[in-house]
Amino acid sequence: MKSGRKEIERLEKSNKSAYLFLAPYILLFTAFIVVPIAIAIILSFTNFNTIQFPKFIGFLNYINLITQDEVFMQKVLPNTVVYAIIVGPGGYMLSFLLAWALSQLTKGPRTVLALIFYSPSLTSGVAMAVLWKILFSGDQTGYINSLLIRLGVITEPIIWLSDTRFLLPIVIIVGLWSSMGVGFLAMLAGILNSDESLYEAAAIDGVKNRFQEMIYITIPTMKPQMLFGAVMAIVNTFQNGAISVQLAGANPTPNYSAQLIVNHIEDYGFIRYEMGYAAAVSVALLGIVYLFSTVSKKLFKED
């Protein structure tokens, strides 16, 4: 009798079945996320050129990163922070406003438009080459050069994608354009899910316009989706890098004018084969992303 009760207790408290159900995810997560991160952290303490066995060098990579790598401190980090500050919150607000605007439409147009807004983040590589490279083409046949010359603003074409003054702003514009990603879809779903009766109640309580509805009802009810969107926006902006290299056509970008952290990692990892140093930079990136997502979680979880 006594042992029977214990048996029941043991069964009740054990989470065997739960672990069984979790197993596939845990296996995949470990294999593709946890192990690579662990290896990256280990590699970041070594000098590794992909041919010889990694040599342990302690914190040297990190010390070099902060004190010796002038390109990182003078160009890459400022570029990345500017890019993240503008594209992160900017793209986030844009996603929210667009999601909110789309939610006001009927189902048919909404689906089509949502697909259109979502497509840049899906097809970015191809679309970028086709669309933006033609727009910002460096000779007078490029759309923007041609327009400006015709209006008399400039007299000779600007080589947009090699000019160190314009490359980063262009990358930021393209980044904003392609920032309507998963976060956008999640917010759209969140807005569509909100309770209709709440809006009715609010209307009775004196809410006058759509803007007030948004402030007082929509945002408070969809906090989880907002949080998800914010975290995704931050992670995505810090991990963006393909845009600048694709637009400039080379890594490193001209005079490092639009070099982001990810480009810097690729530069060291896959061009110079300094894997240990590249791993150290990616661990630093991990730290930055973690820091910012913690801050955004704090911001949205409060109250």
Add this chain to the structure above:
Amino acid sequence: MKRKFRISMIASAFLMLVSLVNPPVKADAATPYKTYTENGYGRIVETQTAYTPLKTITKIGELALSGASDLKITDDGKIYVADTGNHRILVGDKNGELLAVYGEDVLGQPTGIFVADDKTLYVADKAKKKVFVFNSDGQVQNEYTKPNHPLYGDGNDFKPTKLTVDHSGNMYIVCEGNTNGIVHIAPTEGGTFLGYFGTNYTWVSPVDLLRRIILTDEQRARMAANIPSTPTNLCIDDKGLVYTVTQGEKTTSLKKLTIAGKNIIEPDAWDELPAAVSTGNYENIFVLSENGYIYEYNKEGSLLFVFGGRDDDRHRIGLFKKASAIDVDKNDNIYVLDSEKNEIQVYQPTEFTDLVHKALYLYQNGKYTESKEPLSQVIEMNSLFDYANLAMGQAYLQEENYPQALKYFRLAKDKDGYSDAFWEVRNIWLKRNLVTVILIIVFAVVLWKILKAFDRKTGILVPAANLKKDVFSNRLVSQISYMFYFMRHPIDGCYGIKREKRVSVLSANILLLAFMILYLINKYAIGFIFKTVQEGRYEFFSDVAYVVGLFVILSTCTYLVCTITDGEGSYKQIYCSFAYSLAPFIVLKPFIVLLSNAVTYNESFLVQFSDFLTYAWIVILVFLSIKEINNYSVKETIRTICLTLFTVLIALLLIFIIYVLVSQVIDFIQAIAGEVVYRIESI
């Protein structure tokens, strides 16, 4: 940074006022003009005399000049003068003795000359529409007329006014009325037209741009054509770079053109009416204005000196009526031709200028260490000569002596150089101390955790927590710390101010005082590269008056407007909510100021971004407090704000009028008092 020379007029007017009070300085007595330079803030300031008038040449031999318009000095000291009115070219030595006369019966109106290294003389003759080339014996060796080339343009006349020639004999000719640019002719086959060179650009104003977008082609054709201006004069240096001056072109009035015709400098200061340009022995550039001002620039177009001026019929030596040509000899003496006085004025450099030139020469050739000695002598003679401080900073930067470079860049007010030097200084500091700093932080965090864990068991921190609670339960402290709540929840915060009496006038005044102090700190202690005020200049009283006055006027006018637009707020509530709206400034600004002292231009966006955040936050808070305190809708709030701004304008006007009236009355009383005193004394 770019400003016209007119500033110096104001400066000289001011100096004249000063000189009425003080006896004039002795240096001024020697020269009839003052010498100016540009300081690190881009202002034209007076400096010591750079050049003194040496002599005047009124005649070459026994021949007088008439309407002379060009002058060239050769390396061996011969003076060539285009004696335009007498249709000839005179050659003299540097004492004014006649050596030769060229082209007596050939030339019509010679306005521009050039002397090649082999003493071949090129003359641009406007009346004959030709360029004559004389060999050193005075015989006409060649003549060039209008190029017979389709690209020259059939409708363009060929009236050469000035010219210069490069080492291989290619001519650069300025033609009157030809807006296409400088005519570039090679000597081969009796003159081959190579094309137009160094064309000036036109500028499209926003209005023109708008017109171009709106108007039809037909209407556009009727608009006044936007034609580039013709260069006024030109010269060439030893490297074959062509310099042009153009009247009325501002920043491109002086251009330094590469072989490809691309401009590579932008002068700091410019004159409206440049007449001639020449290069010195240190790649320095001299520009002469028609009014007689002589500008000396270094090779990058930074202004070194301005001196000279217009002669107002007092015939003082060293001033001009209509200056027309300038050249420099091997000893750095400047020769300037006056085509109205028909004389050549010679200036010699002072010891100070010689030192500047010497330093310039060494520095530009990369001999930074050697250049430091003459530079320090220059600084010793004039510690406010910012160009020397700047060069000194650059020299130290090249030597990697960063702390010294930092010091001199700060003296020179050069923010770019300061930022670069500071980056290096900071980098060195980081290399040395980074590990220590990280260890200290880790140690502090660990210590704090241990203390917390310890506190949970023994309650060692309970007294501290109680003290904190006591402090915050103090009425005034809680009122002040209400600003943190107000910042984050402005709508509820306004309710607290309006209904719950969470704040008092005293706490609002304390916040205003804190704002005031932080405003001053922000203005005077912000990092050097963000500083907008001149170093060592403090205007505390006017700052305080300005901020307090603005705040009082704004809150009063808002209250006045609110009372007539159905606002519910009392003056106290509006005053308090405005003061609390300044909370972001009070909370964020200390960090921004600290940050600004630790960043370079690389990271300056951090400061700019947080500044933007602060001000945007304040604007939102003010907007919401007007709205909530008065229970307005958004539309009513915007209307109230517009009305308030208008009221403020009227109030300022009123204050101004009262100020003028009161000062008139005071003047009147003073005058009467003075009169009375005078009468009593004279009795």
